[in-house]
Amino acid sequence: MSANGTPLLDVRHISKFFGSVIALKDVSMFCRAGEVTCLLGDNGAGKSTLIKTLSGVHRPDEGEYVFDGRAREFTSPREALDLGIATVYQDLAMIPLLSIWRNFFLGSEPTKGFWPFRRYDVKFAKETARQELSKMGIDIRDPDQPVGTLSGGERQSVAIARAVYFGARVLILDEPTAALGVKQAGVVLRYIVQAKQRGVGVIFITHNPHHAYPVGDHFVILRRGQVFGDFPKSEIGLDRLVQMMAGGEELENLAHELERAVGKSEASEELVRAAQALEAEAGGLTERESPGPRPPATEAPPSAEVPADPPGTGAARPGPDD
Amino acid sequence: MATTAVPPVSAPADERVRRKSLGARLLSRPEIGALIALVLVWVFFAIVAHQHNFISWATTASVLNTAAPLGIIAVAVALLMIAGEFDLSVGSIIGFAGMSIMLLVTPSIGGGFGWPLVPALIVSLVLSLLIGAFNGTVVLATKLPSFIVTLGTLFVFRGLTIAITRLKTSRTQLGGLDQISGFSIARKLFGSNLTLFGSQFSVAILWWLVLTIIATWILLRTRAGNWIFGTGGAVDAARNVGVPTRRVKVALFMTTAFAAWLVAVIEAVQFTGADVLRGENQEFQAIIAAVVGGCLLTGGYGSAIGASLGALIFALVQQGIVVTGVDADWFQVFIGGILLGAVMFNNFIRRRAALR
Numbered sequence: 001m002s003a004n005g006t007p008l009l010d011v012r013h014i015s016k017f018f019g020s021v022i023a024l025k026d027v028s029m030f031c032r033a034g035e036v037t038c039l040l041g042d043n044g045a046g047k048s049t050l051i052k053t054l055s056g057v058h059r060p061d062e063g064e065y066v067f068d069g070r071a072r073e074f075t076s077p078r079e080a081l082d083l084g085i086a087t088v089y090q091d092l093a094m095i096p097l098l099s100i101w102r103n104f105f106l107g108s109e110p111t112k113g114f115w116p117f118r119r120y121d122v123k124f125a126k127e128t129a130r131q132e133l134s135k136m137g138i139d140i141r142d143p144d145q146p147v148g149t150l151s152g153g154e155r156q157s158v159a160i161a162r163a164v165y166f167g168a169r170v171l172i173l174d175e176p177t178a179a180l181g182v183k184q185a186g187v188v189l190r191y192i193v194q195a196k197q198r199g200v201g202v203i204f205i206t207h208n209p210h211h212a213y214p215v216g217d218h219f220v221i222l223r224r225g226q227v228f229g230d231f232p233k234s235e236i237g238l239d240r241l242v243q244m245m246a247g248g249e250e251l252e253n254l255a256h257e258l259e260r261a262v263g264k265s266e267a268s269e270e271l272v273r274a275a276q277a278l279e280a281e282a283g284g285l286t287e288r289e290s291p292g293p294r295p296p297a298t299e300a301p302p303s304a305e306v307p308a309d310p311p312g313t314g315a316a317r318p319g320p321d322d
Numbered sequence: 323m324a325t326t327a328v329p330p331v332s333a334p335a336d337e338r339v340r341r342k343s344l345g346a347r348l349l350s351r352p353e354i355g356a357l358i359a360l361v362l363v364w365v366f367f368a369i370v371a372h373q374h375n376f377i378s379w380a381t382t383a384s385v386l387n388t389a390a391p392l393g394i395i396a397v398a399v400a401l402l403m404i405a406g407e408f409d410l411s412v413g414s415i416i417g418f419a420g421m422s423i424m425l426l427v428t429p430s431i432g433g434g435f436g437w438p439l440v441p442a443l444i445v446s447l448v449l450s451l452l453i454g455a456f457n458g459t460v461v462l463a464t465k466l467p468s469f470i471v472t473l474g475t476l477f478v479f480r481g482l483t484i485a486i487t488r489l490k491t492s493r494t495q496l497g498g499l500d501q502i503s504g505f506s507i508a509r510k511l512f513g514s515n516l517t518l519f520g521s522q523f524s525v526a527i528l529w530w531l532v533l534t535i536i537a538t539w540i541l542l543r544t545r546a547g548n549w550i551f552g553t554g555g556a557v558d559a560a561r562n563v564g565v566p567t568r569r570v571k572v573a574l575f576m577t578t579a580f581a582a583w584l585v586a587v588i589e590a591v592q593f594t595g596a597d598v599l600r601g602e603n604q605e606f607q608a609i610i611a612a613v614v615g616g617c618l619l620t621g622g623y624g625s626a627i628g629a630s631l632g633a634l635i636f637a638l639v640q641q642g643i644v645v646t647g648v649d650a651d652w653f654q655v656f657i658g659g660i661l662l663g664a665v666m667f668n669n670f671i672r673r674r675a676a677l678r
Contacts, residue, residue: 077562078564081564087562089559089562094556094559095551095552095555095556095559095560095622096555096556096622097551097555097618097622097623098548098551098552098555098622102548102551102552105548106548106549106552106560106563106565107549107552107560107563107564107565108563108564109545109548111544111545118544118545119539119543119544120543120544120545120547120548122543144350
């Protein structure tokens with residue numbers, strides 16, 4: 001974990017509206033070079049909108065986008081890309097029928113010679129593609145192989161290697177592990193760490209805390225278009241992350257639903273308790289939510305533990321009054 | 323182990339690349355199906371029609387002369403198809419371009435404009451390119467499938483050609499191009515024949531050859547080629563990495579229009595005139611040639627050489643049937659069968675190549 005320095009990419013109080021829909025409200029997050037920022041959120045939390053805002057597809061309606069110490073306003077993803085903000089989309093990263101080396105350089109082909117004889121420097125492209133991929137630890141058999149013959153994890157990995165090669169300083173990965181099996185997801189996680197070690201700031205979007213936790217340096221949790229919390233790894237365990245991802249209210253609702261369905265049980269009471277603990281903590285955290293370098297969140301107030309003690313008292317809800 | 327740096331690549335990696343045999347390499351080319359089909363069709367006619375002098379320079383010349391105009395169109399159509407779009411209006415553009423030349427050069431007594439040939443050629447070229455750009459722009463602006471858009475313009479341009487020609491000259495055929503100043507140059511460029519082995523080879527074959535070579539070079543060895551494959555393969559992914567997909571598509575619609583103009587000029591010079599119906603059905607023949615040549619209908623895959631081979635197969639069947647003396651009614655049956663066979667074969671090969 002390098003640089004406790006200034007964030008490379010820093011968005012402050014960003015809001016985005018689509019007609020009457022508030023897709024993002026007052027969202028702040030940052031990403032430092034050589035760190036992995038995990039952006040977690042369930043479906044509909046606003047992840048996609050936030051990614052598209054970060055990558056220059058959307059312009060925020062409110063708030064500030066700071067990159068490399070300067071406020072930016074992008075009118076196209078190309079502008080963001082030129083500054084080194086590269087985005088790898090989940091299923092739109094590669095062209096299956098095209099060979100690996102052609103994919104690798106698509107859109108930024110190396111050329112040699114003069115017009116009208118300017119041509120694609122095929123030899124350089126093949127060589128470089130293979131070298132860059134093996135630098136990331138990706139072992140390809142043949143750069144002429146169509147990308148469609150690679151596995152999903154390998155495809156994502158090639159896309160990551162490509163972004164790194166083309167000078168990505170911030171790499172935004174949109175659910176790179178979502179459609180992958182356990183082993184394949186592991187492959188991608190490895191390359192995320194590789195990219196981080198090469199000094200790239202990685203923003204890793206996922207709804208799977210089990211994928212996020214091993215590679216992340218800090219975890220931004222998005223819920224209903226708002227930042228629910230931003231936790232450094234030192235302050236949060238995997239189990240807590242999982243809990244928070246699911247969301248307190250939802251857990252509580254689920255518990256009640258289960259109760260109605262199968263009657264009061266130990267499991268449902270457990271769930272209610274967990275939900276309440278979470279709610280209490282959420283109150284404490286959102287209070288502390290502030291721009292700039294986050295205060296080293298002195299772990300949730302002891303009140304968070306309180307409701308866990310009296311079992312079964314579903315109504316007693318400790319409010320966030322401190 | 324996940325985080326340790328990986329040793330740099332060295333020579334062994336190089337060797338593994340060469341492990342792929344020549345056979346596998348050939349099989350992974352899109353045009354291999356067309357090449358095999360070509361050989362099969364040729365052998366078939368060589369056997370069936372051997373007493374009709376099928377294996378002769380005269381037959382070869384007539385096959386190539388028939389294939390050339392179709393090949394020119396098919397190569398352009400293949401490029402567009404690789405980029406993921408169709409142009410069904412090429413046939414109409416042939417009619418339009420030919421007729422626009424004739425209208426411009428026909429003396430005012432005959433209802434024309436009385437221009438010399440060279441400016442007429444240039445103006446009809448510009449008009450054809452504009453039509454191509456129009457096709458492309460409408461497809462992009464409406465986001466409708468190009469199949470539908472150009473199916474519409476197929477009729478629009480044909481209808482316009484017929485209507486305007488009839489309105490101006492009250493005829494549907496115009497001749498007398500050889501009386502126009504500038505014809506001798508045009509004849510050298512577009513209408514001359516080379517006598518080889520006692521047979522007449524049309525200069526159109528050279529145009530076809532040159533276009534195929536240029537198209538292949540563009541596809542495989544230039545940025546534009548990479549963009550064409552990318553645009554057809556996955557348009558959003560290509561756009562995400564900075565490929566100007568809209569520009570690629572419009573340029574390729576203009577390329578098919580250019581090819582149509584070239585064929586119109588070649589035919590107008592050859593026949594010293596034009597007919598409003600010229601080029602009818604050429605759009606389907608060109609698509610057949612491109613598909614037989616290994617182009618995927620869904621885009622992203624194909625070859626210009628394949629399309630040329632497809633045109634050659636088409637001409638071979640056409641001439642083979644003529645030479646054999648079989649009733650020409652069977653021609654369509656034959657062509658349709660070859661199309662289906664070639665497509666199935668291509669699919670089979672592609673799956674093999676992918677699994678290799």
